[in-house]
Amino acid sequence: MIELETLYRIQEIELEILAGLRRLKEITAALQENEALVNAQAALDTAQRRVTPFQSQSRNLELEIQSNRDKARGAEDRLYSGSVKNPKELQDIQNEIASLKKRHGELEDHLLETMLAVEEAEAVLGEAQTHLNAVTASFTAEHGQLIEERDRLKARDTVLRQEREQRRAGAGSDLLKLYDDLRPRKNNQPIALLTGGSCAVCGVEQNRLVADAARRRHEIVYCISCERILYAR
Numbered sequence: 001m002i003e004l005e006t007l008y009r010i011q012e013i014e015l016e017i018l019a020g021l022r023r024l025k026e027i028t029a030a031l032q033e034n035e036a037l038v039n040a041q042a043a044l045d046t047a048q049r050r051v052t053p054f055q056s057q058s059r060n061l062e063l064e065i066q067s068n069r070d071k072a073r074g075a076e077d078r079l080y081s082g083s084v085k086n087p088k089e090l091q092d093i094q095n096e097i098a099s100l101k102k103r104h105g106e107l108e109d110h111l112l113e114t115m116l117a118v119e120e121a122e123a124v125l126g127e128a129q130t131h132l133n134a135v136t137a138s139f140t141a142e143h144g145q146l147i148e149e150r151d152r153l154k155a156r157d158t159v160l161r162q163e164r165e166q167r168r169a170g171a172g173s174d175l176l177k178l179y180d181d182l183r184p185r186k187n188n189q190p191i192a193l194l195t196g197g198s199c200a201v202c203g204v205e206q207n208r209l210v211a212d213a214a215r216r217r218h219e220i221v222y223c224i225s226c227e228r229i230l231y232a233r
Helices: 005-032 035-080 087-169 173-186 208-216
Strands: 191-195 229-231
Touching: 005 087, 005 173, 005 191, 005 229, 035 087, 173 229, 191 208, 208 229
Parallel strands: 191 229
Antiparallel strands: none
């Protein structure tokens, strides 16, 4: 009697290995790129680039206001110190103080506008950061699940390959050669179960002589349609 059970199990193992490899490829692609995460990070980067110039401008204005204030205080000290006697020089100091005070008002107005722009830009930045955090948390959860699945698939792949080698070592060389020759031409399924008198792969019902011969397993019997080896359990 021809023993096809071992070959059929080898086929089941190899089909499971192929399915696992396809899934591993999908997981690898998913781990490498996540559109939502990429977009959220890009939005945060854009918001950061927008807020940074406003923040710098605000700091520069504060420094300029402080410098302008120091100059005005120095001019007032000279004016009221009594050290300056010349009327024209005194008038020049008064004009300088008036000019500095006017500049101070302009700088204060500019600073207020800039601070409002900073506040608005920082609000957008905060929203972008919150969104990125949410997307990252979601991705991390999914990421963890995918890693666990990937590890399970890799472990299963190792077990399957070991079993396949053990099964092949116990199969007849002639049957293995026939199986290996047919496999690439039959979409990795050179053996088809005979179920209820029909080929389980192509679905074609076999004539009684073929079905009976497959059940006896005294010879290799092929499906009358797809020409796969018929295996009757």
